Amino acid sequence: MEKNKLYECTVIIDGGLQDEAITAAMELVQRVITEKGGSISGVLEIGRRKTAYPIKKRTIGYYAHIEFTGAPGVIAEIEKVLRYEEDLLRYLIIQLTGALLEMRKRVEKYSVVIGSPEDVAALEAAASEAAAK
Structure with missing residues (x-):
């Protein structure tokens, strides 16, 4: 059995969306993490910020960090779902060593x-x- 490790998922959601759509996208990311076996320990929503460069022709993004624990094998499953979400401009999951x-x-x-x-x-x-x- 794999030991759970601490991870951080940083997401950039399309900042041009309405607040309800951004909330729905955040809930989707959190739901995917928990459904795949992760346990969320903290969420830091930074809010709308100008991106350093255009991402998918967008220059405003809604930034958030989600800290969670999970088995290493779960990360690939989470990324598989997030990869096809159109409202997410970028995501990055790193292990917190x-x-x-x-x-x-x-x-x-x-x-x-x-x-x-x-x-x-x-x-x-x-x-x-x-x-x-």
């Missing part, structure tokens, strides 16, 4: 939203502390 998860923790640890003088001082203190090491 230990090194990648560690890098994400470090980025979250040192990310500070700058807005007040206290935030700027905290960022400068963290930078000088990191430089001293």
